[in-house]
Amino acid sequence: MNILIQFLQNMALAAVPAVGFGLVFNVPRSALVYCAAGGAIGRGLRFLLITAGMPIELATFVAASVVSLLGVYIAQRLRAHPKVFTVAAMIPMIPGVPFFTALLAVVEIQRRGLTPELLNTAITSGLRAMFIVAALAVGLALPGLLFYRRKPVV
Secondary structure (H helix, E strand, O other): OHHHHHHHHHHHHHHHHHHHHHOOOOHHHHHHHHHHHHHHHHHHHHHHHHOOOOOOHHHHHHHHHHHHHHHHHHHHHHHOOOOOHHHHHHHOOOHHHHHHHHHHHHHHHHHOOOOOHHEEEEEHHHHHHHHHHHHHHHHHHHHHHHOOOOOOOO
């Protein structure tokens, strides 16, 4: 029961920044519902995959791919560009905690000097954040890589 509450909470809280960034990106009002649904589905799916034991980087890639493929499907039905739905839906999956931890470790290194623990924290958190962002980028680009390939020139 606790997992279900956390799952629903993750989905509900992810819909808010998806709609907010949809407004910032001038998404039409009729499409904001799809932005919220995409953000909720992506964050909820990632939560379930992480709970099942999958690494966060791979879970982020799978969730971003699913949201991106759903965005392409919805865009075809509504005759809009897929990025209208998908970019705002990816925002709730941006790794704020690993970025913040890496930056705090770098600041502490500058303030107190280099220690192995701080260096380890800075490197592991920074790499984790970069891999999560890379997973988001590749997941967002996946439909374009699969379906919209151009024929070779030669």
